[in-house]
Amino acid sequence: MLCIEAKSLFRSYGNVTAVDGIDISVESGKIFGFLGPNGAGKTTTMKLLTTLIPPSSGTITILGIDASRHPLDVRKKIGVVLQQPSYEPTLTVEKSLEKYGMMWDIDIKTRRDRVEELLTAFDLQDIRKKKNDDISIGQRRRVQVAREFMHDMDLLFLDEPTAGLDPSARRGLLDYIKGKVRDGLTIFFTTHILEEAEYLCDEIAIINRGKIIAVDTPDELKNKFGREKTIKIRIGQMQEISGMLQGVRNYDVSHDEGTVITIHSADSEQILAKILQVLQSNNIQIEDLSVVPTSLEEIFLTVVKNSNASSISSGK
């Protein structure tokens, strides 16, 4: 069953088109990652899907409900952690969780139980009596995310939920989210940290300039865009090796800073053998060498770069 179905979604602000005719389908019980550079249209898409703003055109169906006609019915069934901080400065951490549960009409006993559960799960016990105004930005973010789990929901929107969190809190949050998905929750997740998307998401869409330029599972995205591997070689002294590699094909020296040579190639084994041969015949000493598969981050950069190049060449 589809949890989110958006078709031909447009949203413009004056002459600026923020979202340009995108289609999104998210199946129930999955984690859908939504990636894109700054200003690509991620947050606008999030606002459209959460009914915070109406689309200029297009249709949105959330959990089988027409979001344009029945936005309140949609909002009663979803949870949203917005990108921007949101908190009650005068309330203590535990009071803000409790009051948020009250706002969602959760009965008092369930509220109390969930407050305790979330304070522990999000490592907030030590600061439970502190006011939101008096805690750090990262702690406030943890409270904001924890707060959303005070109420029941079928679909959760998370707009860069780990922003400002330390690595341990970040991993804790991602694992908590994974646990909730195992219980049947569907998640729409935006992030700038691509390792998170790789760790968490069942499917990923990449948006750039308001258009979705790639959508697939992380593995399929790697197959499509990341067959190449990255070879990193550190040599003893600075050398310009591009000239020495004339005649070697199917490679790309994308990064060459002093003694570190970074080479991308889909034909990595053969290229590596040839490069080693060239370096040896030129008496260039190798200090370190590594071959790593292309990360999702590199795929993301490649896809966005290609998209920008094609936009420029088509004059858009």
Place this chain on the structure above:
Amino acid sequence: MHPVFRLVNRNLTISLNMGFVIWQVIFPIIYIFVAGFAYTALIHSVPFGSKSLNYPAFIASGMIGFNIMNSTLISGIIIWNDRRHGMFEQILVGPFTRAQYILSNVYTIGIIGLVSAGLITAIGYPIFFKSVEFNVLTIPLVVFASMTGAILFGSIASIISTRLKSSEGFNVVINTAFLFFAFVSTAFYPAQGAPPILATAFYLNPLTYLVDVVRVGIFGNFTGTVGYEMIILTVLAVIFFGIATKLLSRLEI
């Protein structure tokens, strides 16, 4: 519980801190018991219809209106804080509509306005009990003034909160506006005897109408002028509430 009452519950919880309560109680007490008695040496009595009120009784009744106005500042502060701290958007992606958010603010300021009026009436009672004419006809006037005054001044504070983004700007504008309302009115001194320009300015100020209706609710002496003042107060409350609602409805997210 209805969504509006859940939001009212939340509004009251975030607003009613000890500082606010002290400010709401201590401030009027100082005016009534310090300024009221200190100025008695200068102002022996204030004519009020067929009656003559002593100055502490006059200022105590004025402080009811003043306190209603002051308490409704909370409405602007709630909206401004919600925008500043991201709670406005958070509430609107929750199980609430904008109309419910606006209505919850009206109920909140109504409750705070009524409680403030009750509180100052209780505090001021020993001062003005000799002249009081409470009955079934006058008490509704105090309630009416409290509600319309709360909606009117709450709407003005809400309008200011929707137009300003910086905390400095919000504080300067709201304090200047409310300072004008407080001191260019009949809350602290009567219009009779004031220079004509100032007396006219008093009646360009809705707090004057609010205070006049409250005084009639306490001391009696209902006249046609007070009837007109009630109509003006109602019309202004409706207009400003309409503007505040429109601005809040259009507030960009």
